[in-house]
Amino acid sequence: MGIPHFLVIPYPVLGHVNPLVHLSQILAKHGCKISFLNTEFSHKRLNSAGLDYLKGSGIKFVTLPDGLDPEDDRSDQKKVVFSIKNNMPSMLPKLIKDVNALDVENNITCVVVTMSMAWALKVGNKLGLKGALLWPASATSLALCDCIPRLIHEGIIDSHGVPSKKQEIQLSQNMPLVDTQNFPWHGHDKLHFDHIVQEMQTIKLGEFWLCNTTYDLEPAAFSLSPRLLPIGPLMPNESSKISFWQEDLACLEWLDQQLPQSVVYVSFGSLAVMDPNQFKELALGLDFLNKPFLWVVRPCNDKMVKHAYPNEFHGRNGKIVEWAPQKKILSHPAIACFISHCGWNSTIEGVYSGVPFLCWPFAKDQLVNKSYICDVWEIGLGLVKDENGLISKEEIRMKVKQLLEDKGIKARSLKLKELTMKNIAKDGQSSKNLESFINWAK
Structure with a gap:
């Protein structure tokens, strides 16, 4: 046979x-x-x-x-x-x-x-x-x-x-x-x-x-x-990970220069599309953090609005890349937390790396994944929209601060990582x- x-x-x-x-x-x-x-x-x-x-x-x-x-x-x-x-x-x-x-x-x-x-x-x-x-x-x-x-x-x-x-x-x-x-x-x-x-x-x-x-x-x-x-x-x-976009490997060298657990990593996967007003608010929110950040902003295709950064956005503390080697980033000692759309692949990679989450789901199963992250495993926090349906820069700053000060969330993230790795x-x-x-x- x-x-x-x-x-x-x-x-x-x-x-x-x-x-x-x-x-x-x-x-x-x-x-x-x-x-x-x-x-x-x-x-x-x-x-x-x-x-x-x-x-x-x-x-x-x-x-x-x-x-x-x-x-x-x-x-x-x-x-x-x-x-x-x-x-x-x-x-x-x-x-x-x-x-x-x-x-x-x-x-x-x-x-x-x-x-x-x-x-x-x-x-x-x-x-x-x-x-x-x-x-x-x-x-x-x-x-x-x-x-x-x-x-x-x-x-x-x-x-x-x-x-x-x-x-x-x-x-x-x-x-x-x-x-x-x-x-x-x-x-x-x-x-x-x-x-x-x-x-x-x-x-x-x-x-x-x-x-x-x-x-x-x-x-x-x-x-x-x-x-x-x-x-x-x-x-x-x-x-062996394959992608539709060229990964920016320079961001790993940039991460090497940052302090341990100091960088906020932001990525919304390969499909989620963000409203232009929300995009501007997120940009200002990352500036407002006063912390180093690594932000993945996918290249636009012709059918989508080009990403417009607000005039007052400096981005001095951060690095913006079009696509990145996510697994390497999440396991890097400089990463403090992961602002994620909670797609399942990203969720699993974050869990595997023991990184706390700030959850920003867009659609479909991402909402259920968020409830696992926040309510069942208790390794992250959710972001709440304001009366205009936007996640404000103040909300982003407040939740990042809350997340990073919570020692319990970090401890549970590391414990879940250990449990998960035992399976393979x-x-x-x-x-x-x-x-x-x-x-x-x-």
């Missing part, structure tokens, strides 16, 4: 691509073969240094078109999702055939997808291939999506996903209360909600739902679904889970 050959297919955003890259590296280390399928557009954008490194570690890249024109706006996620769904499924069988023809001894045996690519599990299933899902967000948000039929049945939401009333519900005993306004699909239209419902049905073709988390971080989520398998934290080797040690729970997943694939 040949060795397991995985065809891995991420939805083309960094928050999906990178966790699947890390999983692929682990599988390759265990002697598995990996064919990594990107959309042509996404693949062209990836930085060549990361790609070259990965090719060297035995990961083969293949591509298919996403069905959109080169000039189409790919920041419109709905457009991308539906174009992929309409175009890629019919092309996948031929791609699988072509990959298999190049390696007759070791044909593809298993398809692993992230959310929004579940159609590929259907294609694989028809061809007699095993299937699994890598869920890039928290296990809790997957459990919430999995409970949609129950939530409709109990009258908590209607068939459009809209809450019947504003309330907090608890899915199971040990789970934090979830505000119905914070459901991962809240604020989206019926089309998006139906897409999630359909995806949840299709991903049942995957025998495992792998999650970049640990039992300790969200134990109750695992009691809700037997398919959930925590294999986290998936921590990248920094040279040789006999850790996540390591054992990964092993049983690989044995299943064999």
Whole structure:
């Protein structure tokens, strides 16, 4: 019998691509073969240094078109999702055939997808291939999506996903209360909600739902679904992390010159878009801190407003970069805290580094992640909007001060880091889970 050959297919955003890259590296280390399928557009954008490194570690890249024109706006996620769904499924069988023809001894045996690519599990299933899902967000948000039929049945939401009333519900005993306004699909239209419902049905073709988390971080989520398998934290080797933008490595030299635990790190991930007024207020807030700060301001694409810094912004204490090696930054001794959008990858990286959070969620699962950070793990504080719907510079200064003076938060952050890292040690729970997943694939 040949060795397991995985065809891995991420939805083309960094928050999906990178966790699947890390999983692929682990599988390759265990002697598995990996064919990594990107959309042509996404693949062209990836930085060549990361790609070259990965090719060297035995990961083969293949591509298919996403069905959109080169000039189409790919920041419109709905457009991308539906174009992929309409175009890629019919092309996948031929791609699988072509990959298999190049390696007759070791044909593809298993398809692993992230959310929004579940159609590929259907294609694989028809061809007699095993299937699994890598869920890039928290296990809790997957459990919430999995409970949609129950939530409709109990009258908590209607068939459009809209809450019947504003309330907090608890899915199971040990789970934090979830505000119905914070459901991962809240604020989206019926089309998006139906897409999630359909995806949840299709991903049942995957025998495992792998999650970049640990039992300790969200134990109750695992009691809700037997398919959930925590294999986290998936921590990248920094040279293999791939990105759509060039990382600014000079910021690490700048950090070396700062005092221990003195720098406020600010980053809102690869998708969140900030309102121009809020952007100005944040800039003034960072000046107002009178502390060194490192701020990641993603390069604008043409469809977005260029970032306008207010005239009175000096930025003397800080460094602003377009993109940065986040894992290296978070584990740097100069970092005091992390102002974050609470996307799951950033949350896991912050926990892994033992850094306190100042939570600034934008959408979807970020609101649920914030409640874990602030209410369950108690390793961060939330920011509160003023009457104009803005987080003011005064609020930013006050919360940073409060966070850095709170010795309990720092102590809990370090304790959680220790707990989390135990999972990926040789006999850790996540390591054992990964092993049983690989044995299943064999």
